[in-house]
Amino acid sequence: MAQAMKGHTEPAGAGTSDHEMARQVASQTSKDRAAEAIFRRERGGALSDREAAKSEKLRR
Numbered sequence: 001m002a003q004a005m006k007g008h009t010e011p012a013g014a015g016t017s018d019h020e021m022a023r024q025v026a027s028q029t030s031k032d033r034a035a036e037a038i039f040r041r042e043r044g045g046a047l048s049d050r051e052a053a054k055s056e057k058l059r060r
Contacts, residue, residue: 013021042051 016024038051038054
């Protein structure tokens with residue numbers, strides 16, 4: 001039976017700032033998924049014209 005290789009592991013995200021982790025997650029999140037909360041919040045109508053414009057931009 002082969003022996004397991006010994007190595008060094010680190011926790012995920014070790015040495016990465018909270019800001020960088022948030023940026024990485026945001027870049028990997030589908031725009032549809034990111035917009036879901038906005039659509040749910042505004043299902044009865046946009047709170048403002050500005051919010052409506054944001055929703056339209058996220059749909060593209």
